[in-house]
Amino acid sequence: MSKHVLGIIGGSGLYDIEGLTGAEWVTVESPWGEPSDDLLVGEISGTKVVFLPRHGRGHAVSPSDINYHANIDALKRLGVTDIFSLSACGSLKEELPPGTFVIVDQFIDRTFARKKSFFGKGLVAHVPLSHPVSSWLGDIAEDGLKAQKVPYARGGSYLVMEGPQFSTLAESELYRSWGCSVIGMTNMPEAKLAREAEIRYATVAMVTDFDCWHPDHDSVDVQMVIKTLLDNADKAKALVKFLADNINNRDSEPNCGTDTILDMAIMTAPEKRDPALVAKMDAIAGRVLKG
Ligand SMILES: CSC[C@H]1O[C@H](OP(=O)(O)O)[C@H](O)[C@@H]1O
Numbered sequence: 001m002s003k004h005v006l007g008i009i010g011g012s013g014l015y016d017i018e019g020l021t022g023a024e025w026v027t028v029e030s031p032w033g034e035p036s037d038d039l040l041v042g043e044i045s046g047t048k049v050v051f052l053p054r055h056g057r058g059h060a061v062s063p064s065d066i067n068y069h070a071n072i073d074a075l076k077r078l079g080v081t082d083i084f085s086l087s088a089c090g091s092l093k094e095e096l097p098p099g100t101f102v103i104v105d106q107f108i109d110r111t112f113a114r115k116k117s118f119f120g121k122g123l124v125a126h127v128p129l130s131h132p133v134s135s136w137l138g139d140i141a142e143d144g145l146k147a148q149k150v151p152y153a154r155g156g157s158y159l160v161m162e163g164p165q166f167s168t169l170a171e172s173e174l175y176r177s178w179g180c181s182v183i184g185m186t187n188m189p190e191a192k193l194a195r196e197a198e199i200r201y202a203t204v205a206m207v208t209d210f211d212c213w214h215p216d217h218d219s220v221d222v223q224m225v226i227k228t229l230l231d232n233a234d235k236a237k238a239l240v241k242f243l244a245d246n247i248n249n250r251d252s253e254p255n256c257g258t259d260t261i262l263d264m265a266i267m268t269a270p271e272k273r274d275p276a277l278v279a280k281m282d283a284i285a286g287r288v289l290k291g
């Protein structure tokens with residue numbers, strides 16, 4: 001069995017994936033509550049793949065209501081080592097028109113109604129986040145998009161807004177003035193929590209619209225997003241197959257240190273730790289808390 005276990009978090013428009021051998025929807029119990037849905041577990045080319053629809057099948061969960069903690073905990077419990085988020089997003093740059101896939105490398109987190117950490121009172125930790133995504137995973141995504149001849153951009157900042165309403169024009173212009181490339185509502189705290197869980201994370205953001213700033217394009221609405229997503233669904237599914245085919249066949253291994261990030265992160269002295277929180281962290285931090 002393969003070493004890297006591939007987690008795919010499917011965003012708007014991606015509620016299922018095909019081509020998994022032995023595919024089974026599995027219910028995962030998490031001490032953090034209910035994940036967005038059951039998780040689809042199977043294999044592609046010998047790689048174990050775990051798929052989770054972020055908004056649930058039928059899209060019943062809004063960005064602010066997603067239980068990001070339970071989602072990451074469930075992926076960790078199923079052995080996931082590497083997560084790709086496939087997300088819809090708005091473009092904040094002329095040169096990133098709808099249909100472009102952006103391999104994001106930075107985030108600006110403007111969400112304010114979400115709990116951001118697994119850690120807290122009685123178990124304090126601070127993980128580094130200067131480079132929130134894995135460039136090793138980004139390389140695999142880039143190879144896949146090149147092979148498929150999909151228009152893509154490597155790098156760019158994803159502005160994470162609270163939503164669920166889309167931005168005002170003043171907000172959209174503000175984020176453009178900050179140099180952000182794309183905007184969405186879901187990748188934080190997801191990326192932060194993945195880092196705390198020692199899971200490598202990368203996002204391929206599929207541009208569906210020009211938000212509301214572009215003088216020659218209508219302001220974003222859901223119909224516009226869905227139309228572009230449907231046009232791009234096959235490309236996203238082919239990318240998932242490429243990721244699974246390739247993640248365990250690379251010449252190099254990741255060296256970002258994410259898989260051991262908690263070695264240096266926990267501040268709370270053993271005798272001051274809250275046993276209830278420590279117990280809840282069995283999957284996320286069991287590697288460093290046990291013994
Ligand atoms: C349906 S448009 C807004 C919605 O789409 C994106 O979700 P995801 O990242 O899960 O693809 C965006 O962040 C909003 O949540």
Ligand SMILES: Nc1ncnc2[nH]cnc12
Pocket residue numbers: 088089090091161166167183184185208209210211212220225
């Ligand atoms: N313009 C936009 N703003 C926020 N989230 C989005 N998801 C897709 N397009 C978006």
